[in-house]
Amino acid sequence: MNEYKGVMVFAEQKEGRIHAVSFELLGKGREMADRLGVDVTAVLPGNGIHGEAEELIYYGADKVYVYDHPVLADLDMPNYKNNIVNLVKEVKPEILLLGATRLGRTLAPRVAVALDTGLTADCIGLDVDEDGSLVQIRPAFTGNILAQIKTWTRPQMATVRYRVMQAGKRDTGRKGEVIEKDVEPVPSLLTIVNKEKLEDIDIAGADVIISGGRGLKKAGDFDILAELAELLGGVVGSSRPLVDEGWISREHQVGFSGNTVKPKFYIACGISGSPQHLAGMRNADVIVAINTDPSASIFQVADYGIIGDLYEAVPKLSDEIRRRRTK
Amino acid sequence: MSQVKFDSEQGRVDRASAGVEINPFDLNALEAAVQLKEESGGIVIAVSMGPQAAESALRDALSRGADDAVLLTDKAFAGSDTLATSYTLAAAINKIGDFDLIVCGEKTVDGDTGQVGPELAEHLGLPHVSYVSAIKEAGGKLLVTYEIDGERYTVESAFPLLITVTKDINTPRLPAFSDKMKARKAEIDSWTAADLAPPADPDRFGVQGSPTRVYRVTVPTEEGRKGEIFRGVVDEAVVIIANALDGGEIPV
Numbered sequence: 095m096n097e098y099k100g101v102m103v104f105a106e107q108k109e110g111r112i113h114a115v116s117f118e119l120l121g122k123g124r125e126m127a128d129r130l131g132v133d134v135t136a137v138l139p140g141n142g143i144h145g146e147a148e149e150l151i152y153y154g155a156d157k158v159y160v161y162d163h164p165v166l167a168d169l170d171m172p173n174y175k176n177n178i179v180n181l182v183k184e185v186k187p188e189i190l191l192l193g194a195t196r197l198g199r200t201l202a203p204r205v206a207v208a209l210d211t212g213l214t215a216d217c218i219g220l221d222v223d224e225d226g227s228l229v230q231i232r233p234a235f236t237g238n239i240l241a242q243i244k245t246w247t248r249p250q251m252a253t254v255r256y257r258v259m260q261a262g263k264r265d266t267g268r269k270g271e272v273i274e275k276d277v278e279p280v281p282s283l284l285t286i287v288n289k290e291k292l293e294d295i296d297i298a299g300a301d302v303i304i305s306g307g308r309g310l311k312k313a314g315d316f317d318i319l320a321e322l323a324e325l326l327g328g329v330v331g332s333s334r335p336l337v338d339e340g341w342i343s344r345e346h347q348v349g350f351s352g353n354t355v356k357p358k359f360y361i362a363c364g365i366s367g368s369p370q371h372l373a374g375m376r377n378a379d380v381i382v383a384i385n386t387d388p389s390a391s392i393f394q395v396a397d398y399g400i401i402g403d404l405y406e407a408v409p410k411l412s413d414e415i416r417r418r419r420t421k
Numbered sequence: 422m423s424q425v426k427f428d429s430e431q432g433r434v435d436r437a438s439a440g441v442e443i444n445p446f447d448l449n450a451l452e453a454a455v456q457l458k459e460e461s462g463g464i465v466i467a468v469s470m471g472p473q474a475a476e477s478a479l480r481d482a483l484s485r486g487a488d489d490a491v492l493l494t495d496k497a498f499a500g501s502d503t504l505a506t507s508y509t510l511a512a513a514i515n516k517i518g519d520f521d522l523i524v525c526g527e528k529t530v531d532g533d534t535g536q537v538g539p540e541l542a543e544h545l546g547l548p549h550v551s552y553v554s555a556i557k558e559a560g561g562k563l564l565v566t567y568e569i570d571g572e573r574y575t576v577e578s579a580f581p582l583l584i585t586v587t588k589d590i591n592t593p594r595l596p597a598f599s600d601k602m603k604a605r606k607a608e609i610d611s612w613t614a615a616d617l618a619p620p621a622d623p624d625r626f627g628v629q630g631s632p633t634r635v636y637r638v639t640v641p642t643e644e645g646r647k648g649e650i651f652r653g654v655v656d657e658a659v660v661i662i663a664n665a666l667d668g669g670e671i672p673v
Contacts, residue, residue, distance in 0.1 A: 108570060169569065171548065196569040200551040203503070203536040207543035212504060212632030215534035230633075233641070235531050240639045247632035283548035283582075284565075288575040292568060302673050326666075326673055344589060345571075350530075351446075351588055358672045380671045381646070382662060388652065398665070399650035400658045407655050414663045 098248035100132040102187035104178065105150055105158075106197055107140040114299065115193030117153045117261035119254055123191060124154035124262055126222050132188070133157065137181055139174055141167035144274065151270035154262050158270065159185075163277035168289075169197050171204060172280045179208045181275070187249050189228050191220075194253035202253050212245035214252045218377075220259075228252070236350055237373040256298050257356045258377075295329055295345050302328025302359045305348055305375070306336060309364015309385060309404050313341035318405070319363060322412045326359065331375075333365050349374035363404040367392030384408065441474045443481050446526030446586075448593035453556060453586050454524045455486030455594075461558045464488040466517060470498055470509055476609050484596035484604035491517070497614040500628035503532075507540035508630060512621035513612060514545060521580040522563065527552065527587050538585035549583040550576065554590050 101123040106113040120134065127134045136150040139161040147158040159181055165173045182190060182205075190205075192198040194216040206213035218240075219231030228250040230243040245251070297303065304323040306316055319330050331348040332341070348355055350370040360378035365371060367383070367390055375381070376395050383396035384404045393399040400407050443451070454465045467482035469475050470493040479490035493513050501509065514520065523545075525538035535551075542549030554573075555566040565584060566575045596604070614626055624630060651658035665671045 108572075113570075168574070196552050199535050200539060200569070203507075203539035204543040204549075206536075207504065207507065207540045210504075212502065213536060213540075214633055215503075215532075215536055234533060236533070237641070240641050241635045242637040242639070243633050243635050245633045284550065284576040284578050286574055287564070287577050288573075290573050292571050292573055294571065296571070328673075344568075350533075351527075380665075388650075393648075393650060395646060397647040397649065398658065398662055399648070400655060401650065401652040402655045402658075407659065410655060410659045411662060414659045415666065418663060418667065 098186045098188040100185065100187045101127045101130075101134045101189045101191070102182065102185060102249070103134065103136045103150075103155065104190070104192040104198065104201075105136045105138040105146075106193050106195060107138065107143055107146065110140060110142050110146065112138075112146050112149060113193060113195065114261070115195060115198075115254070115256040116150070118256070118259040119191045119193060120150060120154040121262040122220055122254070122259040123189070126189065126220065126228075129222055130188075130226055135159065135185055135187065137161070137178055139163075139166040139177055141165075144272070147272040149264075151268050151272070152264045152266055154268070156270050158272045160272060160274050161277050162274065163279065165279040165282070166277065168286065169201065170282045171201070171284075172282060173277070174201055175204050175208060176280060177275070177277065178205050182209060182249060188226075190249040190251045192251075192253045194255045198253045202251060206251050209249070209251075211247040211249055211251055214243045214245065217252045217254045218258045220252065220254065233373070236369050237376065238369075255354065255356075293343055293345050297329055297331055297346060297348065297353050298355055300329045300355065301357050302326045303331040303348065303355055303357045303375075303378075304328055304361045304363065304408075305331035305333065305365060306342075306363050306404075307333040307365030307371075308335055310336065310341075311405075313339075315405075316342055318408050322361070322408055322415075325412055325415050328357070328359070331355070331360075333368070333371050361408075362392050362396075363408055365392050366390045367395070441471060441478055443478045444526055444529045444531075446528055446530070446588065448485070448526075449588050449590050450524040450526040450586050451482055451485055451487065452591045452593040453553075453584075454522070456591065457522070457556065457558060458486070458488075463521065466491060466520075468510065468513055468517075469493065470501070470506060470513075473611075476611075479609050480604045480607065481596070483607050484600040485594060489610075490607070491610045491612060493612050493617075495613040495615075495626075497623065497626045500631060501626065502631035502633045503534050503536040503540055504632060505626060505628075505630035507537050507544055508621070508625045509617065510537070510541050511544035512617040514541075515620070516612070516617060523547070523581070523583040525583065525585045527585050535585070538583060542583040545583070547581055547583050548578055549585070550578070551585045553584045553586045556584065556586075556590070 105116040133156040135157045136155040214230040221229040304319040361382045383392040467487040467490040528535035
């Protein structure tokens with residue numbers, strides 16, 4: 095077990111751009127590696143990706159292993175898995191981190207089994223204890239408890255929730271090593287027959303979210319929320335019932351079976367606050383709740399609560415913000 | 422979901438204390454399998470690992486269209502993490518032998534790891550697709566639609582394969598009363614560790630086969646929210662929130 099040393103971060107890319115969660119993992123990985131006195135390595139599979147490798151060094155990696163090949167453009171399981179598994183066997187990191195994105199949560203379990211090691215899902219906290227073991231903190235039971243988990247095999251693997259860790263400062267003076275690895279493609283077992291872009295909304299990455307719930311009377315009324323969202327540079331979210339009604343697409347859904355979000359500012363409009371919804375947004379920095387029902391549970395997590403009609407409060411807030419800006 | 426016991430001695434969450442019913446996400450998995458059977462033929466076998474009481478969840482699965490059910494239950498399986506769980510399920514599926522498709526729910530409402538499906542696929546050496554929102558059988562292959570990080574893909578796969586499905590794939594049916602009655606009397610196969618090992622390795626079951634361990638559980642403290650509630654004074658509230666935005670207390 096002692097032969098395993100160092101922190102390895104999986105750098106996730108899409109169309110040649112590195113996902114922000116990878117920089118967050120490097121921030122946390124760097125902090126833990128400094129305490130352990132070890133290196134941080136990053137593994138970067140993709141197509142036409144090697145130009146991005148330096149970015150990973152700027153954000154804290156000491157070494158970047160690049161796998162650049164057309165077969166790695168999209169998540170192709172046999173090819174992603176084999177390269178990562180072989181690299182882990184070669185480098186032997188004690189810790190291996192992936193973002194808890196859908197891609198990370200699809201890939202990580204297969205890598206873990208191939209390496210015959212433990213994997214902890216969707217962590218919101220990581221630490222190293224006095225023995226140098228990784229302490230993995232994650233919510234369970236719809237966020238009702240926080241579990242602290244340790245792994246007694248190596249590498250200790252975890253997927254980590256987006257927007258929970260802090261990326262380090264981008265330092266273009268940082269030096270590191272970029273290592274280009276050969277890719278020997280293996281047959282893909284799945285054939286892509288169609289690929290389409292979904293509505294371009296990154297709710298998990300948004301700083302401001304204005305969400306609507308059953309208090310909305312019709313689908314078109316999301317426009318009232320969209321107006322405020324636009325003023326604040328944010329996006330529109332929704333609780334599950336309205337998504338199920340087809341009033342707004344699934345990409346907007348906040349909650350346990352939708353997106354878990356951690357924006358700087360969250361406004362819940364006409365949302366009662368089911369445990370499933372709260373599990374998806376309770377970690378927002380500042381929460382405003384607007385609801386006609388004073389007993390709604392959403393008020394228990396709110397910094398500011400307005401017991402009143404969203405059809406009055408939301409337009410008034412938009413007007414007030416606009417008035418102050420034009421002054 | 423609020424009544425969950427944590428066994429501090431063994432360092433594990435006592436799932437039995439949370440009640441035994443079909444995980445809601447697995448109802449969609451079962452429905453997807455039953456619909457495929459209705460369109461393309463075949464049989465559906467429901468497999469679960471859990472305490473003896475999980476038999477009632479499997480009876481529910483039978484009443485919703487499964488043809489057969491297998492319960493993996495043994496003290497030796499207790500305390501399994503996702504690696505040991507997926508290993509044990511893989512051993513059971515190898516014992517069942519012949520299959521074309523394994524359908525799993527996206528995740529459970531208690532553990533919420535979403536790991537068991539893909540881990541099971543790796544143990545069995547199968548291709549797998551996660552976050553599946555539609556499937557269709559065509560010409561002996563399966564067309565699988567899934568959504569991942571802003572893209573919707575449709576892929577074609579030969580059988581056998583494993584998929585994990587989201588709640589978007591269907592609306593689970595309600596069991597008919599007559600099917601409930603029939604399921605109540607059905608025989609449910611129970612398999613223990615001895616039924617799986619050999620050929621499975623018994624050291625990979627349960628606690629000793631689980632490389633991760635929950636060693637502490639805390640109840641999250643509600644962060645200090647301001648909790649300023651305004652009633653009947655919308656104008657005043659709007660000014661205070663706008664002030665907080667201008668003053669940087671709301672950091673946007």
